Amino acid sequence: MGNDRLAIVARSLTKQFGDFTAVDGIDFEVHRGEVFGFLGPNGAGKTTTIRMMLGLLKPTAGTVTVLDVAVAEHPERIRPRIGYMSQRFSLYNDLTVLQNLRFYGRAYGLGNDRLKERIQEALRMTDLEGHEHTHTKDLAGGWRQRLALSAAILHRPELLFLDEPTASVDPVSRRAFWDLLYKLVAEGVTVFVTTHYMDEAEHCHRLAFIQRGRLIASGSPEEIKHSVMRGQVLEIAPADPPRAVQALRAARDAGRLELEEVAMYGSLVHVVGTGMERRKEEIAAELRRVGVAPGPMTVIEPSLEDVFIACMR
Ligand SMILES: Nc1ncnc2c1ncn2[C@@H]1O[C@H](COP(=O)(O)OP(=O)(O)OP(=O)(O)O)[C@@H](O)[C@H]1O
Ligand SMILES: [Mg+2]
Incomplete structure (x- = not known):
């Protein structure tokens, strides 16, 4: 037919x-x-x-x-x-x-x-x-x-x-x-x-x-x-992006921060998790703790790249 x-x-x-x-x-x-x-x-x-x-x-x-x-x-x-x-x-x-x-x-x-x-x-x-x-x-x-x-x-x-x-x-x-x-x-x-x-x-x-x-x-x-993204994406522009990624991943692995994903995009860092809007301070504190100035933080629409990374996990 x-x-x-x-x-x-x-x-x-x-x-x-x-x-x-x-x-x-x-x-x-x-x-x-x-x-x-x-x-x-x-x-x-x-x-x-x-x-x-x-x-x-x-x-x-x-x-x-x-x-x-x-x-x-x-x-x-x-x-x-x-x-x-x-x-x-x-x-x-x-x-x-x-x-x-x-x-x-x-x-x-x-x-x-x-x-x-x-x-x-x-x-x-x-x-x-x-x-x-x-x-x-x-x-x-x-x-x-x-x-x-x-x-x-x-x-x-x-x-x-x-x-x-x-x-x-x-x-x-x-x-x-x-x-x-x-x-x-x-x-x-x-x-x-x-x-x-x-x-x-x-x-x-x-x-x-x-x-x-x-x-x-x-x-x-x-x-x-x-359908794929559970949670929102918090975009951060920290002073030292590689160090920020390392610190946030370590905090996640140690169970201090509940995060789905931490990924670097050039000079920006994307952090995926639930309730990101009200958790900015918690994340900023973790960065300051390791001596990284957190810089501006904004909750953004996920890009397909975020979704792709989430899918690959
Ligand atoms: N004729 C073949 N005989 C045996 N294995 C094959 C054959 N053709 C492809 N493969 C294997 O099948 C898998 C899928 O290959 P395919 O070329 O479809 O991937 P792809 O998604 O197009 O990758 P790329 O992005 O690198 O082009 C690979 O592991 C490849 O090695
Ligand atoms: Mg191919």
Whole structure:
């Protein structure tokens, strides 16, 4: 039966490599037209999950339906309708920009006229007009990444899989890349993206956190923040952040302070616990006790990074 609301439905999706379970019975749904973020530490099983959705790996157990196609049975039906940017962008470095686009366009079966038109659009979209004959290896990282994206959408896929597309590109290029993604989403494309960057996760409509092959949280950033975080986050700007973290953790371990988590964010310290508003003085006293000036303290909304740290525990 058709489903015009869901782009992906995974049920008890599992992949074992020998005795090792890389993806362990995960369930999730991706709605059409949304940006779905898939987050997890190295080796969590993100790429393996993507490869099953693409029909490149057969699940050991469970099922995944992509655009109403049971992928394991009919991988050939799904390929023309999806785009994929792999973790190491699959561009040919020795080819020029134009040659790479032609190569991908032909691989997707685009005829000459259509191919020409799509390549022009791709060049415009990525601001690579005038650089058609540059060798791909001579492009800066951000350009190469945008070229890889435009190659992945030459055939106008309904659904796009991006595996850590912004790893190792500078913040300005990451920004430009996300602007480009939102343009595609505005045109109705669904995006499944893995990332390590929490600021990018905040830009997703919905998220799933995966750890050691298991799904540990999913929902909108707001839902995840409220379901996972027990307690509030107190943000402190102490004189000596590393020393402050050390002291607060020691106080927690010694049972003097009841805290869920203490983590450092640059020059700030985040302390997670219940009733933080009225416990500021207690925490300030602990810092003074070890000779650290506590500095300003504010109860803040948890960031996804706070949530992620809480999840990983
Ligand atoms: N073909 C394979 N054979 C055996 N083990 C594999 C295979 N592919 C992946 N694995 C293992 O499965 C686990 C999950 O790998 P996967 O590449 O899916 O993780 P990931 O979340 O994409 O990590 P990263 O963030 O580093 O890309 C890892 O421990 C990896 O070593
Ligand atoms: Mg990976």
